[in-house]
Amino acid sequence: MQFTRKHLLGLEELTADEIRMILDTSVPFKEISERQIKKVPVLRGKTIINLFFEPSTRTRTSFEFAEKRLSADTINVGISQSSVVKGETLVDTARNLEAMRIDMVVIRHSASGAPAFLSRRIDSNVINAGDGWHEHPTQGLLDMLTIRDHFGRLEGLKVVIVGDILHSRVARSNIWGLKKMGAEVGVCGPPTLVPRAIASLGVKIYPRIEDVLAEADVLNVLRIQLERMHSNMFPSLGEYNKLYGITTAKLEKAGRDVLILHPGPMNRGVEIDSDVADGGHQVILKQVTNGVAVRMAVLFLLSGGIPAGASEAARMSES
Amino acid sequence: MAQEAKNTEKLVLDAQMLNRSMQRIAHEILERNQGSASLLIVGIQTRGVNLAERLAAFIRSIEGGVVPIGKLDITLYRDDLRHTAVQPVVRSTDLPPDITGKSVVLVDDVLFTGRTIRAALDALVDFGRPAVIMLAVLIDRGHRELPIQADFIGKAISTGQDEEVVVRVREVDGSDGVWLKTL
Numbered sequence: 402m403q404f405t406r407k408h409l410l411g412l413e414e415l416t417a418d419e420i421r422m423i424l425d426t427s428v429p430f431k432e433i434s435e436r437q438i439k440k441v442p443v444l445r446g447k448t449i450i451n452l453f454f455e456p457s458t459r460t461r462t463s464f465e466f467a468e469k470r471l472s473a474d475t476i477n478v479g480i481s482q483s484s485v486v487k488g489e490t491l492v493d494t495a496r497n498l499e500a501m502r503i504d505m506v507v508i509r510h511s512a513s514g515a516p517a518f519l520s521r522r523i524d525s526n527v528i529n530a531g532d533g534w535h536e537h538p539t540q541g542l543l544d545m546l547t548i549r550d551h552f553g554r555l556e557g558l559k560v561v562i563v564g565d566i567l568h569s570r571v572a573r574s575n576i577w578g579l580k581k582m583g584a585e586v587g588v589c590g591p592p593t594l595v596p597r598a599i600a601s602l603g604v605k606i607y608p609r610i611e612d613v614l615a616e617a618d619v620l621n622v623l624r625i626q627l628e629r630m631h632s633n634m635f636p637s638l639g640e641y642n643k644l645y646g647i648t649t650a651k652l653e654k655a656g657r658d659v660l661i662l663h664p665g666p667m668n669r670g671v672e673i674d675s676d677v678a679d680g681g682h683q684v685i686l687k688q689v690t691n692g693v694a695v696r697m698a699v700l701f702l703l704s705g706g707i708p709a710g711a712s713e714a715a716r717m718s719e720s
Numbered sequence: 721m722a723q724e725a726k727n728t729e730k731l732v733l734d735a736q737m738l739n740r741s742m743q744r745i746a747h748e749i750l751e752r753n754q755g756s757a758s759l760l761i762v763g764i765q766t767r768g769v770n771l772a773e774r775l776a777a778f779i780r781s782i783e784g785g786v787v788p789i790g791k792l793d794i795t796l797y798r799d800d801l802r803h804t805a806v807q808p809v810v811r812s813t814d815l816p817p818d819i820t821g822k823s824v825v826l827v828d829d830v831l832f833t834g835r836t837i838r839a840a841l842d843a844l845v846d847f848g849r850p851a852v853i854m855l856a857v858l859i860d861r862g863h864r865e866l867p868i869q870a871d872f873i874g875k876a877i878s879t880g881q882d883e884e885v886v887v888r889v890r891e892v893d894g895s896d897g898v899w900l901k902t903l
Contacts, residue, residue, distance in 0.1 A: 403807045429793060429810045438846045441796035471796075701796075701810070 404702045408520045408527040411536035412578040420578055424546050426698040427691070433470055434693055444473035444704055449505040450498050451477045453530070457509055459665055459689065460530050460540070464507050467696035473505075491515060492522050499523050505704065508532075513570075526703045534568050539699060540664055541574030543692040545582060547684050548619055550691070551660055556583035561613045563645060564623030564672050565594045565634075571664050575621055576602050589613045590645060593634040610645050614655035621662045622647055622673050638671050648674045652682065662688055728902050729886065732877060735896035738858070741874035742771065745856050746778035748872050753823050756783050758851065760822040762790040764840055765811040768828040770889040771858060775827060790815040792826075797839035813843070820848035825872075829887040831857040834868035859898055861885050 404422055412420065433441055449468050453461050461477065468475045478498075489497075495506065505526040508516050513533030520527040531537040549555050560579050566572045566588045579586050580603055588595055589607040600606055607613045613620065625641065635641050642648070647661065661673075661683040669675045677683065733741065753759060756779050763772030769791050776787045793811040795801075801808060816822075826840055837855060844853060856872035861879040879885065879900065886899045 426810055429812045432813055433796075436847065440846070442842070443796040443801065698810075 406703065408516070408529075409538055409699055409703060410517050410520060410527065410529050412538045412541050412574045412581070413536065415538075415578075415581070417581045417583075420542070420545070420581060423542055423695065423698050423702060424549060426702060427542075427546050427694040430694040430697040430701070431690070433697070434466075434690070439470050440472055441470070442472045443701060444468070444471040447473040447504045447704060448502065449473045449475045449507065449700075450503050451475060451530075452494070452498075452506055452508045452510075453477065454480045454508070454510045454515075455531070456480075457530070459692070460509065460537075463689070463692040464528075464530060464539075464696050466693050467700055468507075470693070471697055471700055473700070491519060495519050495523050499525055505700070528699060528703065531570055533570065534573070535570050536574045536577075537570040537664075538574050538578075539692070539696050540571050541578040542699070543688055543695040544571075544575055544621060544662055544664070545578055546691045546695055547662060547688045548584075548660065550687070551684060552618070555579065558584045558618045559587065559616060560584050560619040560621060561587040561589055561607060561617040562621045562623060563589045563610065563613065563647070565625055566590050566599060566623075567594045567596050567634075568626055569623050571621075571623060576604055580604075587613065587617065591635045591641070610647075610651065611655070614651060614657070614659065617659055619660045619662065620647065621664070623664065624666060625668055625671050627668075638668075642671055642674075646670075646672055646674060647677050649676050649680070652677065658682070660684060664688070729899035730901075731897065732859070732885070732900050733875060733898040735890075738874070738896045738898065741858065742774050743778050745872045745874060746775050746782060749775070749825055749854070749856065750779060750783060752854070752871070756785060756787050758821065758823045760788050760790060760816065760819060760824050760850075762792050762815065762824055762826050762844070764826065764828045764836065765791060765793040765795075765813075767887055767889050767892060768792075768826075770891045771829060771856075772825075772827040773891075775825070775856065788816055790819075792840055792843055794836060794839040794843055797843045799835060799839065815847050818848055819844070819850050822848075822850045824850040824853045826853060826855045827857070828855075829858050829889075830885045831855070831860045831868075831870050831873075832863055832885075834864045834866035837868050838866050858887060859885050 451461055451464055465475055503525055507528045507530050509530040510532050513535035515532050516527050516529035529538055562572045562575055576586050587605040587607050588599055589610055663673055663685050667673055667678055761772045761776045763769035772789050776789050779787045791814040793813045795808050795810045854871040857870045858874040860870055860873045860876040882903050884901045884903055886901050888895055888897050890896050
């Protein structure tokens with residue numbers, strides 16, 4: 402199979418085969434991070450710019466490690482140091498960067514669709530590192546890789562996403578990706594944070610966390626994004642923890658094994674209790690490790706997938 | 721398709737000849753290295769890995785003791801990633817934690833342009849500094865594009881640029897043998 406995409410904008414547009422190919426390619430990339438010399442020359446001479454218009458530590462660091470371990474040259478541009486604060490538009494920023502001959506852009510933006518908008522206007526590969534409430538495809542992929550590592554499959558698993566579904570790009574990428582891979586997906590959270598229309602994506606809405614714990618194989622516990630809570634979506638953090646927080650007491654009461662994922666950063670004592678976050682059910686740090694491997698796979702497939710001139714080379718070797 | 725391809729294939733080595741070649745190479749490796757003490761046999765993905773396992777088994781049956789085996793994938797070190805029309809597949813690399821001071825025998829099925837071996841050497845030195853790196857190949861078909869040669873050769877054959885050497889191993893293909901195919 403050929404990986405023919407030029408950009409990674411979201412998991413909604415990918416096929417199950419393409420997702421499987423990214424996950425399969427991620428596996429050998431894990432080993433590179435275990436080496437003493439954590440570097441392979443596959444993207445040598447490529448220039449990648451990480452355009453982060455929203456604060457991010459984990460995702461930006463993870464992308465940067467992935468890029469550097471593939472020997473690419475990378476530049477980080479954060480919002481505070483960018484000319485956006487001087488009033489430049491997104492397209493002008495990108496065109497100016499492209500004039501410096503870059504090959505790939507990794508972009509995080511608060512506006513949903515910003516990466517897609519950019520991809521139609523510049524020649525470089527564009528990778529979505531999270532756009533508004535829309536998608537965070539590499540997070541969805543690393544979540545799927547972590548679940549697949551644990552169970553050996555995704556088909557038939559029951560995965561429930563818990564928390565703020567409304568504002569969550571991680572939830573959307575998870576839903577699209579997991580459904581394509583044959584998993585059953587559910588969501589659970591306060592009614593104010595679970596849009597009713599989410600059911601149209603083919604997910605089951607669970608009003609109570611107790612029902613989730615009784616049947617789910619995997620919980621993907623989302624962060625309560627305090628910075629996005631412009632109006633009060635629930636009465637208090639304490640009440641949120643009581644009703645939807647993942648606590649040892651609730652897990653013990655359910656009496657079953659559930660795998661717990663969290664995309665980080667965690668609000669300990671809100672959506673997840675410390676003893677759960679550090680306990681035996683969670684694979685939170687494995688997610689972080691897998692994040693680098695998944696991003697290496699994405700960079701590799703996008704850059705080497707169908708390179709410019711490949712069809713020409715194919716014709717030449719045929720003749 | 722497979723049926724059609726068979727018709728234009730000329731046998732180079734049958735299963736028994738292939739087996740004898742590997743056995744001879746095992747003896748030559750032991751002779752050259754005066755035993756198997758610091759040996760590490762590293763197969764290049766994919767069929768080089770199968771051949772490496774067989775060499776290690778022969779060496780074990782001749783000398784006793786266990787010879788460590790490694791796997792090496794060279795996809796990320798290739799110089800033609802930008803020019804290939806076929807999707808490159810990255811396979812696993814699995815080497816002992818420290819290869820410094822080892823006598824490494826790289827194993828591949830066919831030695832052709834030498835570019836795969838160039839990539840393998842680059843990959844290997846990223847893992848450490850072996851005392852010596854040797855190369856064992858089942859078939860040397862000529863047409864080198866780089867100054868690279870094998871230390872141990874199963875069979876050297878003269879081929880045309882328009883011919884393809886097809887190596888089959890029972891672990892992957894169900895049976896052993898080498899054929900020369902005219903494209």
